[in-house]
Amino acid sequence: MLEVKDLEVYYGAIHAxxxxxxxxxxxxxxxxxxxxxAGKSTTLHTISGLIKPKSGSISFDGQELVGVxxxxxxGRGLVQVxxxxxxxSNMSVMENLDMGxxxxxxxxxxxxxxxxxxxxxxxxxxxxxxxxxxxxxxEQQMLAMGRALMSRPRVLLLDEPSMGLAPLLVxxxxxxxxxxxxxxxxxxxxxxxxxxxxxxxxxxxxxxxGRIVLSGTAAELAASEAVRKAYLGx
Amino acid sequence: xxSGFMHQLLQQLINGLSLGSIYALIALGYTMIYGILKLINFxxxxxxxxxxxxxYVCTTIFHLPFLPSLLIxxxxxxxxxxxxxxxxxxxxxxxxxxxxxxxxxxxxxFLENGMILLASPQPRTFSSEFSASVYHMGxxxxxxxxxxxxxxxxxxxLALTYIVNRTKMGKAMRAVSFxxxxxxxxxxxxxxxxxxxxxxxxxxxxxxxxxxxxYYNSIDPLMGMAPGIKAFxxxxxxxxxxxxxxxxxxxxxxxxxxxxxxxxxxxxRDAAAFAILILILxxxxxxxxxxxxxEKV
Ligand SMILES: Nc1ncnc2c1ncn2[C@@H]1O[C@H](COP(=O)(O)OP(=O)(O)O)[C@@H](O)[C@H]1O
Ligand SMILES: [Mg+2]
Numbered sequence: 001m002l003e004v005k006d007l008e009v010y011y012g013a014i015h016a017x018x019x020x021x022x023x024x025x026x027x028x029x030x031x032x033x034x035x036x037x038a039g040k041s042t043t044l045h046t047i048s049g050l051i052k053p054k055s056g057s058i059s060f061d062g063q064e065l066v067g068v069x070x071x072x073x074x075g076r077g078l079v080q081v082x083x084x085x086x087x088x089s090n091m092s093v094m095e096n097l098d099m100g101x102x103x104x105x106x107x108x109x110x111x112x113x114x115x116x117x118x119x120x121x122x123x124x125x126x127x128x129x130x131x132x133x134x135x136x137x138x139e140q141q142m143l144a145m146g147r148a149l150m151s152r153p154r155v156l157l158l159d160e161p162s163m164g165l166a167p168l169l170v171x172x173x174x175x176x177x178x179x180x181x182x183x184x185x186x187x188x189x190x191x192x193x194x195x196x197x198x199x200x201x202x203x204x205x206x207x208x209x210g211r212i213v214l215s216g217t218a219a220e221l222a223a224s225e226a227v228r229k230a231y232l233g234x
Numbered sequence: 235x236x237s238g239f240m241h242q243l244l245q246q247l248i249n250g251l252s253l254g255s256i257y258a259l260i261a262l263g264y265t266m267i268y269g270i271l272k273l274i275n276f277x278x279x280x281x282x283x284x285x286x287x288x289x290y291v292c293t294t295i296f297h298l299p300f301l302p303s304l305l306i307x308x309x310x311x312x313x314x315x316x317x318x319x320x321x322x323x324x325x326x327x328x329x330x331x332x333x334x335x336x337x338x339x340x341x342x343x344f345l346e347n348g349m350i351l352l353a354s355p356q357p358r359t360f361s362s363e364f365s366a367s368v369y370h371m372g373x374x375x376x377x378x379x380x381x382x383x384x385x386x387x388x389x390x391x392l393a394l395t396y397i398v399n400r401t402k403m404g405k406a407m408r409a410v411s412f413x414x415x416x417x418x419x420x421x422x423x424x425x426x427x428x429x430x431x432x433x434x435x436x437x438x439x440x441x442x443x444x445x446x447x448x449y450y451n452s453i454d455p456l457m458g459m460a461p462g463i464k465a466f467x468x469x470x471x472x473x474x475x476x477x478x479x480x481x482x483x484x485x486x487x488x489x490x491x492x493x494x495x496x497x498x499x500x501x502x503r504d505a506a507a508f509a510i511l512i513l514i515l516x517x518x519x520x521x522x523x524x525x526x527x528x529e530k531v
């Protein structure tokens with residue numbers, strides 16, 4: 001349903017993404033792993049329309065996304081949870097969820113989806129009136145994910161959800177990603193934590209300095225010698 | 235304390251409150267536009283001038299009553315503000331800060347000289363229907379214009395507070411000014427939100443322009459320069475980017491100016507504004523309502 005072809009992205013003279021192609025099929029969890037600076041966030045930002053690529057194409061259900069403004073891409077059902085969460089810390093948890101539902105006008109549906117988010121993240125319910133800036137890192141990650149779900153995405157792009165979180169919390173977040181996927185949302189998951197990412201993904205791509213160097217089923221990559229050495233600590 | 239002093243003090247507070255309301259109305263636009271674009275819109279004082287001229291045309295040429303004139307001036311200036319944003323600032327969105335600042339100064343010159351061309355540099359006098367009825371209350375002098383200014387300002391500020399805190403567009407404005415990219419990832423069309431911010435800010439400045447026209451009776455194409463700078467001081471005083479800060483900053487500045495002209499000399503009135511600016515920059519550069527560090531995770 002989402003297909004990226006020969007994507008080239010520059011920041012001025014810096015060539016950050018050097019001809020990436022990848023595919024995400026309906027209902028899958030696809031992961032893009034790679035170390036810091038590999039070009040993972042740049043790829044997601046380009047898919048989301050925050051950055052314009054120099055060349056290449058991104059198609060979503062057969063429609064070209066390159067050139068479509070970021071806000072329209074959300075409207076088409078592709079939403080990103082950015083690296084570092086970027087919750088609106090000057091707004092309450094509830095207001096953050098409202099911002100996630102910005103493009104919707106169905107009051108009842110929004111209220112129902114908030115309840116669903118609270119079922120998925122009971123901790124957010126306890127803090128629904130609290131300013132988002134006062135939440136812990138894990139709670140902010142949950143809020144950023146809940147906020148993104150409020151737009152009823154068909155594809156969820158997650159940029160390093162495990163960043164800066166304690167191992168136990170990482171486990172919790174990943175099991176929630178699995179649940180979200182089981183309920184029908186396709187997921188493109190960007191991670192440095194290759195172990196965790198490969199454990200829930202169907203398909204995986206390995207990114208190194210702007211190029212895809214390996215790809216295959218998550219099981220194949222987890223078993224691959226090269227991946228074990230570079231990303232799985234032996 | 236002798237009653238002469240108290241009387242003089244109260245009188246200057248009343249004068250300061252009306253003057254400060256005007257500053258506050260202009261300062262709100264400065265602060266909203268800064269909040270969303272990090273741009274000091276030097277042309278903002280000139281939008282206030284444009285508003286005053288539209289008000290002049292409505293009241294004095296077409297003999298419309300005050301309220302419709304005010305609303306037309308606000309709507310007209312809102313459109314002017316949106317056009318300026320669209321053609322002058324939007325293409326510069328990613329340009330270096332200094333280039334945008336110079337653009338803003340260019341827009342200011344354009345509006346001032348454009349109005350000189352259109353309406354001549356001669357000052358214009360608002361229709362005499364608006365000359366004051368003066369009320370004496372326990373020896374204090376309040377004129378009808380001051381009452382109109384205060385009521386209009388309070389109503390406009392309540393409306394603005396409602397829009398910013400309760401409406402979808404207002405929430406989008408807060409989201410964009412906090413984190414524009416995150417806002418885009420929510421599906422917010424930030425160009426539209428920025429355009430609306432210019433519209434709202436310009437409408438408030440225009441209201442200030444019309445009220446000044448009614449109050450002082452005289453307007454001219456360069457009338458926006460001094461109040462523009464002072465409203466900027468008011469916005470910095472309250473904490474630039476913070477809406478209640480602009481309201482309070484404007485009122486404080488107006489009162490200080492009135493007290494200085496009442497008790498010292500009106501020659502020092504303008505100096506007072508800049509003394510405040512210097513003190514604020516020295517001792518509380520984030521402004522009265524500003525937080526020390528912006529919490530952003
Ligand atoms: N805004 C930017 N301006 C210039 N260079 C950037 C910018 N963002 C990222 N880069 C560079 O692009 C490359 C890829 O960055 P990024 O996509 O953030 O990597 P990752 O998400 O995999 O850590 C890096 O070399 C980084 O320094
Ligand atoms: Mg990254």
